[in-house]
Amino acid sequence: MELLLLLTMAYLRLLLLPFSVLYGLVIWLRNRCYDWGWVKSVGFDKPVIVVGNLAVGGTGKSPMTEYLVRLLSRHYQVAILSRGYGRKTNGFLEVALDGTAEQYGDEPLQFKRKFPHVTVAVDENRVHGARLLFRGSHEAIVLDDAYQHRALRPGFAILLFDYRSMSQSKWLLPVGNYRDSFRERRRADIMVVTKMPSTATEAEKCRIRRSLTTTRQIPVLFSSIGYGPLVPLLPDKHSGEATLSSEHTILLVTGIANPAPLYDYLNAQVRDVVQLRYPDHYPYTLATMQTIMTRFGKIGNPSKLIVTTEKDAQRLLMPTFSTRLADLPIYVVPIHAQFDEPDESILQQLVLRYCANTSGGNSV
Incomplete structure (x- = not known):
């Protein structure tokens, strides 16, 4: 099965190769137009x-x-x-x-x-x-x-x-x-x-x-x-930082390009991490909120939290969503370089x- 999957992927890449070549030619031409001054590029004398x-x-x-x-x-x-x-x-x-x-x-x-x-x-x-x-x-x-x-x-x-x-x-x-x-x-x-x-x-x-x-x-x-302490998405509903332990199960809700490092970080601290993974910049809907609530309700461990990213938090804080999620323990994990x-x-x-x-x- 694994060999078949690899062969299928190789075949698909071969079929898509002409499109990559064409895309590469367009990108190359665009960059050269700027490099050679054929298309104007504006600079500033402030930083x-x-x-x-x-x-x-x-x-x-x-x-x-x-x-x-x-x-x-x-x-x-x-x-x-x-x-x-x-x-x-x-x-x-x-x-x-x-x-x-x-x-x-x-x-x-x-x-x-x-x-x-x-x-x-x-x-x-x-x-x-x-x-x-x-x-x-x-x-x-x-x-x-x-x-x-x-x-x-x-x-x-x-x-x-x-x-x-x-x-x-x-x-x-x-x-x-x-x-x-x-x-x-x-x-x-x-x-x-x-x-x-x-x-x-x-x-x-x-x-x-x-x-x-x-x-x-x-x-x-x-x-x-670098990861900071978990802070509540809605401080007026859940005050104070959350401390993770090996007893916790986390529902990780993300709409970012690469949640793997965050998953690994959390998984090293808790009993289990359940993922709800959406595409980058995913436009959350009321149906998404229902999925989050349903998935969280199915977690049998009473020591459970919902964790999301700072970027996802901006979308979850929309009034139509935050009122639906107000009773759930949702926490945000800050990150820094x-x-x-x-x-x-x-x-x-x-x-x-x-x-x-x-x-x-x-x-x-």
Whole structure:
């Protein structure tokens, strides 16, 4: 059966190969048009930092964006600019604390609720959005998921690779998971391999560095995920943090690209983890709420909790959903990017040096 599955997958890849080749040609031509100046790319003489990836989703862009905001907020009036994936609105909007994921997208709303003092804006036209932000008092902008948005020329680009992807093929869509050519890593100022396991050795890091080597000397850094204490989705209904034990059963509800690291983290602490896994940015419905309640009710262990991510929490907090879930013990697990020395010092020095060397002014 396993051999048959492998043969079927190989056959499907062969059938899809022409589409990957065609997609690759289109991507190559698009990138060269920007490289050769045939299509205009707009830059700014204030700090503009882009966080992105080459593969589809799940590389830890949100934790990296939040890390940069914490770093830069000590020195600059910083703003976050995002496309606002999954929102039902258009154009430039500043994110409000009392808004919804349908208005702004789940990640921008997550950023705003984590950093209420920071301006968070959404605009599918990043150049337009950046111009509007710089017309105000903002001194630096962090762009979430904009590595492929080449109409805007970043001053500093941070390219992320998920650790697990380093041992996988670099095929373009639809055969593989890459939305841009692996060779485009050469445009980065820093490459960060995210979600590194604690068991990773120096020899493995050296191997990864070699696989990412380009003709330019681009620093390759490594980060892992740090998990915070579980906090209630609805603090007015369930106050205080939750402490996990080997007696607990968890219903893990996720609509993110790669929940595997979170599953592994929770599974190491509790008796059992039951998963309700939805696609990235999944548009939850009332039927989804009923599925969550039904699945949770079927768990026989009285020591049970529902756990979800910060991104999913933005969608679950919509009034029509939160009232349905009010009586359930739903907790959110905060995450953050963490670096070991000397990688953290290298990252901070390079980012802050770039910002210090970039004077104020208008777009060029």
